[in-house]
Amino acid sequence: MAENYDVIVLGSGPGGYVAAIRAAQLGLKTAIVERELLGGICLNWGCIPTKALLRSAEIFHYMQHAKDYGLVAKEIEADLAAIVKRSRGVSKQLNQGIAHLMKKNKIAVHMGTGSFKSANTLEVKGDKGTETISAKHIIVATGARARDLPFAPADGKRVWTYRHAMTPTEKPSKLLVIGSGAIGIEFASFYNDLGSDVTVVEMLDRIVPVEDADVSTFLEKALTKQGMTIKTGAALEELKVTDKGVSAKIKGKDGKVEAGEYSHVIVAIGIVPNTENIGIEKLVELDRGFIQIDPYGRTKTNGVWAIGDCVPGPWLAHKASHEGVTAAEAIAQELGNKDVHPHALDRSAIPGCTYCHPQIASVGLTEAKAKEAGYQLKVGTFPFIGNGKAIALGEPEGFIKTVFDAKTGELLGAHMIGAEVTELIQGYTVGKTLETTEAELMNTVFPHPTLSEMMHESVLAAYGRALHI
Numbered sequence: 077m078a079e080n081y082d083v084i085v086l087g088s089g090p091g092g093y094v095a096a097i098r099a100a101q102l103g104l105k106t107a108i109v110e111r112e113l114l115g116g117i118c119l120n121w122g123c124i125p126t127k128a129l130l131r132s133a134e135i136f137h138y139m140q141h142a143k144d145y146g147l148v149a150k151e152i153e154a155d156l157a158a159i160v161k162r163s164r165g166v167s168k169q170l171n172q173g174i175a176h177l178m179k180k181n182k183i184a185v186h187m188g189t190g191s192f193k194s195a196n197t198l199e200v201k202g203d204k205g206t207e208t209i210s211a212k213h214i215i216v217a218t219g220a221r222a223r224d225l226p227f228a229p230a231d232g233k234r235v236w237t238y239r240h241a242m243t244p245t246e247k248p249s250k251l252l253v254i255g256s257g258a259i260g261i262e263f264a265s266f267y268n269d270l271g272s273d274v275t276v277v278e279m280l281d282r283i284v285p286v287e288d289a290d291v292s293t294f295l296e297k298a299l300t301k302q303g304m305t306i307k308t309g310a311a312l313e314e315l316k317v318t319d320k321g322v323s324a325k326i327k328g329k330d331g332k333v334e335a336g337e338y339s340h341v342i343v344a345i346g347i348v349p350n351t352e353n354i355g356i357e358k359l360v361e362l363d364r365g366f367i368q369i370d371p372y373g374r375t376k377t378n379g380v381w382a383i384g385d386c387v388p389g390p391w392l393a394h395k396a397s398h399e400g401v402t403a404a405e406a407i408a409q410e411l412g413n414k415d416v417h418p419h420a421l422d423r424s425a426i427p428g429c430t431y432c433h434p435q436i437a438s439v440g441l442t443e444a445k446a447k448e449a450g451y452q453l454k455v456g457t458f459p460f461i462g463n464g465k466a467i468a469l470g471e472p473e474g475f476i477k478t479v480f481d482a483k484t485g486e487l488l489g490a491h492m493i494g495a496e497v498t499e500l501i502q503g504y505t506v507g508k509t510l511e512t513t514e515a516e517l518m519n520t521v522f523p524h525p526t527l528s529e530m531m532h533e534s535v536l537a538a539y540g541r542a543l544h545i
Contacts, residue, residue, distance in 0.1 A: 079184070081107045083407055084198060084211040086190045086354070089116020090123075091384030091396030092217030093174055098404035100181040102413060107209060108183055109190040109200055114174040117219055117385075118393040120167050121239050126262055128163035129242065130431050133269035137433065144470055154270045156247050163242065192355035195377050213379050213407045216367060217400065218354060220347035220385035225254070228315040228341075234322050235315070236342045238263065248272045248340035252324055254312055256283035258430040260344030261295075265432035268304055275305040275336070277326055282308055284430060288442040288491040290457070290477060295493060298434055298473065315341065349386040356380070363388075371420030373403035381407070395426050425508040429498040434474050437501035440489030440508055443479050452482040454514070456538025458530045460494045462545040465525040471495035476534040478504070485513030490534075496527055503531055514539060 082104035085096045092108060093115065099106045113120045132154075142149035178185050186209060188202025197210040222237035224230055230237045236244075241263045249272065253264045256278035268274040276283065276299070282292040283299075283306060296306050309329030316323045321339045328334065349365040360375040360382065361368040367382040369375055375382055381403045384396035398421055405418035430436040446453055460466040460474040474494020481488055490504035507517060514535055522532040536542045 078197065078208040078210045079107070081105045081184070081209065081211040082411065083107070083213050083215065083404070084109065084209060085215045085217055085400075086198065087116060087217035087219055087350075087384070087386075088114045088174065088185075089217060089219050089384060089396060090118045090393040091219075091400040092116065092215070093177065093400075094397040095215050095217060095383060095400030095404045096183050097177060097181050098401045099407065100183050102404065102408040102416060104404075104408060104411065106181075106183045107186060107211070108178065109186045109188065109198060109209075111187070111189040113171055114178070114185070115167075115171050116217075117221075118396075119170050119174065121242060123393050124170055125163040125167045125242055126238070126266075127431060128166040129159060129266050130262060130433075132159040132162065133266045134433065137269045141470075154247075156244065156270070160243055190354065192359060195359055195379050211379075212411070213381060215373070215400070215403055215407075216351075216354075216356065216360075216375075216380070216382040216386060217384045217396070218350040218386045220349045220391060222343065223346045223348050225312070225315060225343050225345070228317065228343075230343060231317065234317045234340055236340060238342070238344065241267075241342050248338075250321075250338045250340075251275070252277065252322065252336070252338040252341045253344060254341065255344035255346070256285070256306075256308075257344060257346075258284070258428070260342065261299075261430055261432045263342050263344070264299070264304060268299070268302055269433065274303075275307065275338070277310050277312060278306075278308045279311055280308065281329075284436060286428070287430075287436060287438055288477060288489075289444060290475075291436055291438070291491050291493045294475065295432070295434070295436065298493075299432075302433070347385060347391060351386050371402075372406040372418055373399055374406070390423075390426060390428065392426065392428065395421070398426075422509070425505055427501045427505045429501065431498060434471075434494050435497045436493050437497040438489070438491045439501055439505045440487070441479060442489060442491065443477070446479050446481075446488045451488060453488075454480040454482045454485075454538040456480075456534045456536065456542070458533040458537050458542060458545060460527075460530065462533065463525075463527060463530050465527050465529070466495065468525070469495060469527075476500075476530045478531075478534045478538055480514050480535075480538055485515060487512055487514070487517070490531075494527075500528055500531060503528065 083099040085092045085108045088110040096108045188200040190198045232240045251272045253276045311327045314325040359377040373381040383399035385391045405416045427439040457477045461472045477491045479489040517535040
């Protein structure tokens with residue numbers, strides 16, 4: 077007989093395990109199904125281990141520039157195997173933490189590959205055989221995987237996805253990165269800091285194309301200064317794997333095709349949702365494989381929900397977690413809990429972070445998107461060079477930009493590039509969630525000396541009141 081639950085979550089990434097925890101907190105009998113490792117891609121192969129790698133690269137960078145801080149460091153070397161080992165250890169520790177959270181919240185864990193037999197029933201195939209479990213509500217949180225080049229699929233030797241790039245057996249001598257989104261740029265930054273000769277190819281006319289245009293321009297100059305080769309408006313025409321490396325032909329924005337030889341290639345051209353072979357085709361509406369949902373995670377079939385990277389973007393771990401909480405609370409409400417009041421996801425207040433060097437962070441509309449939407453704008457920019465803490469840190473490169481509706485003072489967007497901006501952006505995100513205007517931000521007292529003072533100055537600059545530049 078099938079084990080019965082109130083809620084089953086299919087997938088244990090940052091959306092899935094958070095949804096399961098919230099459902100359990102609300103008193104629902106909950107189970108989670110995972111085919112590989114608790115924590116999903118983010119914890120085991122994405123967000124967390126890449127940040128561990130990038131932290132090692134950052135420290136290596138500072139050690140190489142020790143003299144800038146009055147220090148002496150000799151014979152500095154990067155031990156790639158030790159760097160990777162540390163990264164995997166961080167993931168293992170957090171994976172064990174998720175297992176503890178499942179036990180603490182009395183969530184049943186079914187290890188295996190789950191597929192729908194009906195809207196309320198899953199078949200789970202694991203090492204110990206096949207079992208059937210059922211629930212009043214099932215949340216699909218199966219995530220996504222890296223998209224392959226159709227003419228050169230990843231082989232893990234010369235052609236890498238992010239998973240291969242995270243556990244290399246050797247450092248690329250000459251690396252080609254296809255795609256300049258967050259994943260591509262982070263790995264380009266990591267390997268560049270370790271001494272690889274890095275080339276980035278982007279089909280669009282600027283790198284990190286979802287960011288504000290001023291941020292893209294600044295980052296390209298910074299990465300070029302660090303020694304990277306950046307090719308925008310360029311297309312990969314051909315890629316051939318040889319015994320010694322990879323041969324590539326790249327068509328530039330001028331129409332000319334250049335041939336180049338590389339030791340390795342990282343393909344970072346987007347994701348493919350993991351929605352095949354799980355029996356949902358008749359239960360949900362799919363668009364390019366992504367499950368279509370309402371603002372609370374409901375699909376077209378009662379009792380079937382979806383969250384995270386298998387639904388429309390942005391494809392970010394924190395967005396998945398928020399969707400998981402929302403779906404769990406909406407389910408609890410449907411099951412009669414009158415004390416929960418789920419809030420639909422506000423996509424305009426989802427921050428984005430890229431952990432390259434320098435870091436990038438943003439929330440809301442870019443200046444160009446705000447103009448396209450018909451707003452009259454007040455825009456303020458403040459540079460890192462005008463901030464005492466940034467100079468003291470030896471990090472004077474970067475800026476913070478804020479975009480306001482000139483008529484109402486509403487904060488429409490904020491865009492940052494520079495040291496530690498991924499930690500600063502949440503201030504603006506909270507402001508947007510609270511529907512702040514320039515008046516509240518201007519009248520907020522910011523501590524000194526901090527990098528956050530630049531946030532205040534950027535707001536003041538939008539209204540001609542900047543104090544330190």
